[in-house]
Amino acid sequence: MKRIVVGPFNRVEGDLEVTLDVEGGVVRSARVCSPMYRGFEQILIGKKALDALTIVPRVCGICSVAQSAAAARALASAMQLRAPENGRLASDLVRATESAADHLTHFYLFFMPDFAREAYARRSWFAPVQARFQAMRGSAAAEALDARARLLDVMGLLAGKWPHTLALQPGGTSRAVHRHEKIQLLLALRAFRAFLEGKLFGDALERVAAIDDAAALAAWRDERPASASDFRAFLAVAEDLALERFGRAHDVFLSFGAYGPEGAPWLAPGVFDGALRPLEPATIREDVSHAWLADEGSRHPSRGVTRPAPDKADAYTWCKAPRLDGRVVEVGALARQVVDGHPLARDLVARGGGNVLSRVTGRLLELARMVPQMERWVTALAPGEPFCVTGGLPEDAMGMGLVEAARGGLGHWIEVRGGRIQGYQIIAPTTWNFSPRDAEGRPGPLEQALTGLPSGDDESAVLVQHVVRSFDPCMVCTVH
Amino acid sequence: MVSEPSPAARLNVLWLQSGGCGGCSMSLLGSRTGDLLRTLADAGVDLLWHPTLSEQTGADAVEVWRACAEGRTRLDVLCLEGAVLRGPAGTGRFHMAAGTGEPMATWVSRLAARARRVVAIGTCATYGGMTSGGANPSDACGLQYDGDTPGGLLGAEWRDPDGLPVVNVAGCPPHPDWMVETLVALGLGTFGASDLDPLGRPRSYADQLVHHGCPRNEYYEFKASAHKPSDLGCLMENMGCKATQAHGDCNTRTWNGSGSCLRGGFACIDCTAPGFEEPGHPFAETPKLAGIPIALPIDMPKAWFVALAALSKSATPRRVRENAVADHERVPPGIRNSGRK
Numbered sequence: 001m002k003r004i005v006v007g008p009f010n011r012v013e014g015d016l017e018v019t020l021d022v023e024g025g026v027v028r029s030a031r032v033c034s035p036m037y038r039g040f041e042q043i044l045i046g047k048k049a050l051d052a053l054t055i056v057p058r059v060c061g062i063c064s065v066a067q068s069a070a071a072a073r074a075l076a077s078a079m080q081l082r083a084p085e086n087g088r089l090a091s092d093l094v095r096a097t098e099s100a101a102d103h104l105t106h107f108y109l110f111f112m113p114d115f116a117r118e119a120y121a122r123r124s125w126f127a128p129v130q131a132r133f134q135a136m137r138g139s140a141a142a143e144a145l146d147a148r149a150r151l152l153d154v155m156g157l158l159a160g161k162w163p164h165t166l167a168l169q170p171g172g173t174s175r176a177v178h179r180h181e182k183i184q185l186l187l188a189l190r191a192f193r194a195f196l197e198g199k200l201f202g203d204a205l206e207r208v209a210a211i212d213d214a215a216a217l218a219a220w221r222d223e224r225p226a227s228a229s230d231f232r233a234f235l236a237v238a239e240d241l242a243l244e245r246f247g248r249a250h251d252v253f254l255s256f257g258a259y260g261p262e263g264a265p266w267l268a269p270g271v272f273d274g275a276l277r278p279l280e281p282a283t284i285r286e287d288v289s290h291a292w293l294a295d296e297g298s299r300h301p302s303r304g305v306t307r308p309a310p311d312k313a314d315a316y317t318w319c320k321a322p323r324l325d326g327r328v329v330e331v332g333a334l335a336r337q338v339v340d341g342h343p344l345a346r347d348l349v350a351r352g353g354g355n356v357l358s359r360v361t362g363r364l365l366e367l368a369r370m371v372p373q374m375e376r377w378v379t380a381l382a383p384g385e386p387f388c389v390t391g392g393l394p395e396d397a398m399g400m401g402l403v404e405a406a407r408g409g410l411g412h413w414i415e416v417r418g419g420r421i422q423g424y425q426i427i428a429p430t431t432w433n434f435s436p437r438d439a440e441g442r443p444g445p446l447e448q449a450l451t452g453l454p455s456g457d458d459e460s461a462v463l464v465q466h467v468v469r470s471f472d473p474c475m476v477c478t479v480h
Numbered sequence: 481m482v483s484e485p486s487p488a489a490r491l492n493v494l495w496l497q498s499g500g501c502g503g504c505s506m507s508l509l510g511s512r513t514g515d516l517l518r519t520l521a522d523a524g525v526d527l528l529w530h531p532t533l534s535e536q537t538g539a540d541a542v543e544v545w546r547a548c549a550e551g552r553t554r555l556d557v558l559c560l561e562g563a564v565l566r567g568p569a570g571t572g573r574f575h576m577a578a579g580t581g582e583p584m585a586t587w588v589s590r591l592a593a594r595a596r597r598v599v600a601i602g603t604c605a606t607y608g609g610m611t612s613g614g615a616n617p618s619d620a621c622g623l624q625y626d627g628d629t630p631g632g633l634l635g636a637e638w639r640d641p642d643g644l645p646v647v648n649v650a651g652c653p654p655h656p657d658w659m660v661e662t663l664v665a666l667g668l669g670t671f672g673a674s675d676l677d678p679l680g681r682p683r684s685y686a687d688q689l690v691h692h693g694c695p696r697n698e699y700y701e702f703k704a705s706a707h708k709p710s711d712l713g714c715l716m717e718n719m720g721c722k723a724t725q726a727h728g729d730c731n732t733r734t735w736n737g738s739g740s741c742l743r744g745g746f747a748c749i750d751c752t753a754p755g756f757e758e759p760g761h762p763f764a765e766t767p768k769l770a771g772i773p774i775a776l777p778i779d780m781p782k783a784w785f786v787a788l789a790a791l792s793k794s795a796t797p798r799r800v801r802e803n804a805v806a807d808h809e810r811v812p813p814g815i816r817n818s819g820r821k
Binding site (some may be wrong): 036054058134161162169255291465 | 498509510515553572573576578609615616618620710728740746749
């Protein structure tokens with residue numbers, strides 16, 4: 001048995017270390033370590049409840065408004081507030097903008113550059129892929145960053161700035177939209193659509209969103225050469241490297257549901273394990289048996305505690321291990337699309353479960369579906385009608401805020417006593433995906449996804465990177 | 481026209497992250513100065529390694545750090561994003577740099593000793609920032625400050641080989657231009673001690689107040705104040721806004737196109753200042769004494785502020801008074817008779 005320590009992983013958000021036990025050219029087991037602890041759940045204790053809105057975005061610079069939204073929703077539930085339609089639409093737009101920017105950043109800056117590495121120099125597709133996607137040098141990064149910066153104009157208009165806004169409030173948003181600004185918002189989305197349709201897909205978003213199974217995806221890919229769009233280039237590489245065979249985890253997918261009116265979100269909530277099941281947040285437990293945290297048993301986050309125990313035996317990460325009704329679950333764009341019932345996502349998962357191909361495709365499919373939806377939300381904004389309502393916070397209250405960040409389900413649980421925060425627990429998407437083993441020894445999703453991978457040559461070393469990045473991890477959120 | 485620097489004059493920049501959120505890098509990537517990578521390259525900046533942008537990972541990345549630490553690669557600028565985590569109990573184990581078995585704080589000390597210049601990116605790396613908030617569970621500090629107190633990881637007396645302290649590009653996050661302009665000025669060799677304010681911040685943005693260029697200025701003039709989120713009025717009296725005391729050019733430069741905190745309808749929390757994370761009052765409420773905000777505009781005598789505020793409140797036009805507590809202009813400005821009729 002040979003032990004390999006891999007890290008630091010760059011082109012993920014934050015720091016990450018993975019330990020692989022290899023025997024006979026195969027990864028036999030993996031341990032995922034989130035090596036940094038800041039203690040936001042401790043920092044929040046004793047603060048006035050509404051201060052959470054300023055503090056929690058700073059948990060994460062890439063999922064900043066998702067953190068804001070979860071806090072706003074947790075406080076809104078404690079205050080029994082409901083945002084007016086405009087506030088809901090503006091908040092959805094801000095969150096969708098962040099998710100779209102993150103999906104773009106992941107594909108162009110984090111994920112694709114690995115195919116431009118020398119390990120693949122002998123592959124037939126290498127030269128054009130290297131010219132397009134190589135880190136720091138490829139032609140795609142500048143174009144994608146420009147498209148991203150232009151998209152973030154939506155943040156300048158609706159949220160003041162990104163990251164770290166205070167515009168998302170329990171009762172709506174702090175920035176009302178004027179009539180002419182609706183046009184500015186549409187123009188920013190049109191510019192983004194032009195990039196997606198011109199470069200990423202080489203096709204209309206609506207056509208991409210209508211691809212309904214793996215065979216239709218292959219047919220779409222073959223309509224034009226791989227050089228015609230960046231998604232086609234990825235699909236060609238994925239076919240050659242058989243990426244759908246790698247990175248499979250437990251194939252239980254969780255989504256809290258996203259966007260749209262409460263009770264009737266645009267993307268449905270639920271759990272998919274071959275069949276769709278209802279979401280039961282009361283069955284969430286966080287296990288800390290393998291984290292450097294004091295172990296007070298497996299707890300629901302509303303009663304959770306976070307106390308560092310850096311010398312604890314058998315621990316190997318700062319990350320807790322959340323489980324849903326005792327099950328290891330995977331979250332992310334693929335999970336959202338599968339739970340929502342998109343036929344392509346369902347078919348990809350039926351064929352090969354969650355894997356490198358299906359996770360990346362799920363993310364780009366979501367982009368194709370989301371931008372037309374955002375255009376409709378802008379159109380629905382009604383200048384002159386209210387964007388924000390206010391209300392009082394009871395001295396003692398509990399609140400829960402479940403949202404979908406770019407990388408999957410994000411939950412905040414707050415307990416307020418005497419107007420101050422008595423308890424605050426966060427379960428971020430990568431907390432689910434990169435969780436360690438639990439008390440029963442069951443590995444987390446990435447740990448499972450790495451097990452069984454080939455090991456030994458240059459290409460298999462890069463394959464580990466593909467599997468890790470297929471989850472689009474955000475390590476600063478993971479531990480917080 | 482700026483001439484291209486010779487290869488020898490190129491600037492080797494190593495960028496590391498520790499106790500922060502990565503938001504400074506995310507802000508940097510939103511730069512609107514054109515092709516960011518080309519902008520930096522054209523100024524002679526070579527990014528040896530950046531966590532978000534570089535190809536090298538794992539052992540290859542560690543080798544880049546090690547070559548700098550051992551002097552095999554010339555290290556011109558060390559950028560640190562995120563606070564230094566000293567805990568638990570001074571061990572630095574709250575952030576063990578992945579793949580190295582050593583605390584990131586150790587790497588930062590080692591590399592700072594080799595660097596020609598050290599740049600702290602964001603308020604966590606400069607002063608401790610939000611990571612040092614509350615009871616500061618990770619014992620976080622900045623490179624040369626621990627909140628308001630000079631010191632931090634490197635110590636108050638630390639100077640680089642040219643005699644400069646740490647360059648503190650403070651902000652939570654910093655505006656992309658603040659980072660780009662600092663790096664480009666370093667690349668062009670035009671950045672010196674006179675470019676730093678007393679807190680080590682680049683004066684290019686720190687010599688201005690966030691209040692400058694605030695589109696709510698008419699409401700400020702008349703003390704026509706917002707009472708709740710989404711109101712158009714001035715955010716100083718009730719909503720916790722510190723723009724009249726905070727250093728930054730947020731409203732003359734603007735963020736993500738047309739934005740800023742104030743333009744987004746929420747308070748400036750003075751995020752470029754040491755200690756902003758613990759204001760001693762709720763972030764979105766203005767502490768007052770006898771109805772007067774405790775923190776007055778910088779450089780303004782209190783008696784004058786109180787007198788002018790009373791006068792301007794009584795002189796507030798109806799338009800300004802009514803619009804201040806609405807989320808859109810209910811009363812448009814009057815139109816002056818041109819006298820041509």
